[in-house]
Amino acid sequence: AQSVSQHNHHVILSEAASLELGCNYSYGGTVNLFWYVQYPGQHLQLLLKYFSGDPLVKGIKGFEAEFIKSKFSFNLRKPSVQWSDTAEYFCAVMPTGANNLFFGTGTRLTVIP
């Protein structure tokens, strides 16, 4: 069965620190990969996506992610976090041809001013 693992449940950083959130998935075929963010009280928003091509993708608000096929990973990074990045971050996978997203359990990021 497909699964998505986010090993960091809660990450606390000071402003200007660098961020890396891990995401691993288990699926043998072609996948489409996503990171969503859920700010407090707001709906899920797409941060970035990977369908094909350059494995390093850039998203909104300075976020980027790297797809490493051999490691089944799609880690999210940001060089310098801001207080406004405090939110819940979800990694999601949609296998090619599938109807739905498979989400990880999420990582709560708290940025301390």
Next chain:
Amino acid sequence: ETGVTQSPTHLIKTRGQQVTLRCSSQSGHNTVSWYQQALGQGPQFIFQYYREEENGRGNFPPRFSGLQFPNYSSELNVNALELDDSALYLCASRTGTDSYEQYFGPGTRLTVT
């Protein structure tokens, strides 16, 4: 904002009752999916509707049912509510079943007492 709207925002029901949640998809989107997000978890796929037909379902019992209307809006119905049905219910729409990018609504928070 994604253009996907959901109603109501919050709902409190008693165990055994029935509930109907509503979703209006983004303009031009004919495919609607429903997800359940329990507290502290990632969203889990319930089912998807495409052109008024269910065309994909997750691991949810038959008491979870849905409809899609000609204008592509959708309803999620849950019968015989259980305490574990308490969750945030998310609707997501996309332009078609061959599009991988989904746009989420703000969700309906259901509490079952």
